[in-house]
Amino acid sequence: xxxxxxxxxxxxxxxxxxxxxxxxxxxxxxxxxxxxxxxxxxxxxxxxxxxxxxxxxxxxxxxxxxxxxxxxxxxxxxxxxxxxxxxxxxxxxxxxxxxxxxxxxxxxxxxxxxxxxxxxxxxxxxxxxxxxxxxxxxxxxxxxxxxxxxxxxxxxxxxxxxxxxxxxxxxxxxxxxxxxxxxxxxxxxxxxxxxxxxxxxxxxxxxxxxxxxxxxxxxxxxxxxxxxxxxxxxxxxxxxxxxxxxxxxxxxxxxxxxxxxxxxxxxxxxxxxxxxxxxxxxxxxxxxxxxxxxxxxxxxxxxxxxxxxxxxxxxxxxxxxxxxxxxxxxxxxxxxxxxxxxxxxxxxxxxxxxxxxxxxxxxxxxxxxxxxxxxxxxxxxxxxxxxx
Numbered sequence: 115x116x117x118x119x120x121x122x123x124x125x126x127x128x129x130x131x132x133x134x135x136x137x138x139x140x141x142x143x144x145x146x147x148x149x150x151x152x153x154x155x156x157x158x159x160x161x162x163x164x165x166x167x168x169x170x171x172x173x174x175x176x177x178x179x180x181x182x183x184x185x186x187x188x189x190x191x192x193x194x195x196x197x198x199x200x201x202x203x204x205x206x207x208x209x210x211x212x213x214x215x216x217x218x219x220x221x222x223x224x225x226x227x228x229x230x231x232x233x234x235x236x237x238x239x240x241x242x243x244x245x246x247x248x249x250x251x252x253x254x255x256x257x258x259x260x261x262x263x264x265x266x267x268x269x270x271x272x273x274x275x276x277x278x279x280x281x282x283x284x285x286x287x288x289x290x291x292x293x294x295x296x297x298x299x300x301x302x303x304x305x306x307x308x309x310x311x312x313x314x315x316x317x318x319x320x321x322x323x324x325x326x327x328x329x330x331x332x333x334x335x336x337x338x339x340x341x342x343x344x345x346x347x348x349x350x351x352x353x354x355x356x357x358x359x360x361x362x363x364x365x366x367x368x369x370x371x372x373x374x375x376x377x378x379x380x381x382x383x384x385x386x387x388x389x390x391x392x393x394x395x396x397x398x399x400x401x402x403x404x405x406x407x408x409x410x411x412x413x414x415x416x417x418x419x420x421x422x423x424x425x426x427x428x429x430x431x432x433x434x435x436x437x438x439x440x441x442x443x444x445x446x447x448x449x450x451x452x453x454x455x456x457x458x459x460x461x462x463x464x465x466x467x468x469x470x471x472x473x474x475x476x477x478x479x480x481x482x483x484x485x486x487x488x489x490x491x492x493x494x495x496x497x498x499x500x501x502x
Contacts, residue, residue, distance in 0.1 A: 125153065293381055
């Protein structure tokens with residue numbers, strides 16, 4: 115590539131730790147050599163965070179828009195001319211409006227091709243609510259901005275574990291009704307496609323978790339496994355997806371079974387995210403799959419309790435920036451290979467006593483095939499896979 119990847123970064127809630135983790139991540143030596151950071155927010159607040167963190171050698175540059183951002187610099191694109199009231203540690207109507215404004219400007223830049231990927235700092239889901247913004251969070255907003263035909267899928271991941279969710283921001287009382295054959299099937303297929311396109315796994319192995327304790331104990335603790343999840347897994351396997359389960363969650367994570375799979379489908383938010391965050395620690399990243407653009411974010415929230423005190427850990431933000439670029443490259447390779455499939459020479463076996471030249475090359479469309487019989491058998495202890 116002639117130019118580094120342009121990474122657009124929204125400032126999130128200005129009263130949270132967004133600016134601290136952004137500047138902490140971008141202040142790492144060599145960051146501007148591997149990407150061109152474009153921060154959508156306020157130059158004055160970015161300077162305040164830079165001084166708070168003691169980043170004396172870091173320089174911030176105002177850019178009139180994302181298209182004007184230059185390689186080798188940390189550019190700040192101001193989302194409006196009026197710096198909002200700053201109340202560290204408190205979600206306010208003003209901080210919510212500023213968060214939404216940054217998202218709107220960043221999305222325009224993304225659609226115009228002025229940035230390549232989007233990384234979002236945390237927002238307050240309460241503060242952003244207004245007549246103009248009625249979304250539970252980033253995921254739902256970005257899905258709406260993507261347009262018709264796109265379905266966003268939240269995937270939390272690090273270098274070793276990738277967790278997709280059947281349902282995301284739902285009250286606990288509504289979780290069971292959200293588990294249907296359609297929703298579980300969509301989650302499996304969405305994760306399978308993303309693991310191939312965005313993470314580079316040719317035949318990803320996917321574990322599907324149960325909804326009820328002990329995987330329902332044969333129906334004693336709930337019927338969802340027998341009536342919904344198992345039939346959906348079987349159907350996915352018949353269509354060539356290497357899906358296994360359902361697994362009881364406590365044993366699956368406690369015994370380290372998660373290490374044997376490329377991806378995991380969890381039934382609901384806390385079921386997948388609680389063990390993931392315990393395992394991934396500060397290196398976890400949130401990725402929104404299923405969209406025509408790449409978006410990542412740190413896997414933590416606004417952390418108002420420590421905001422603007424110089425205590426925030428930028429590791430997850432730094433990982434979100436790195437992983438956004440990795441996914442962008444992987445997706446680009448996948449799409450290029452799909453557009454230009456390899457040509458295969460087909461040689462027919464000559465008849466006895468005759469000699470034939472090789473037949474003409476013919477293009478072959480690459481598609482998933484059903485697994486070999488040994489792969490198709492139910493396997494609750496599959497062998498570990500090697501990441502590609």
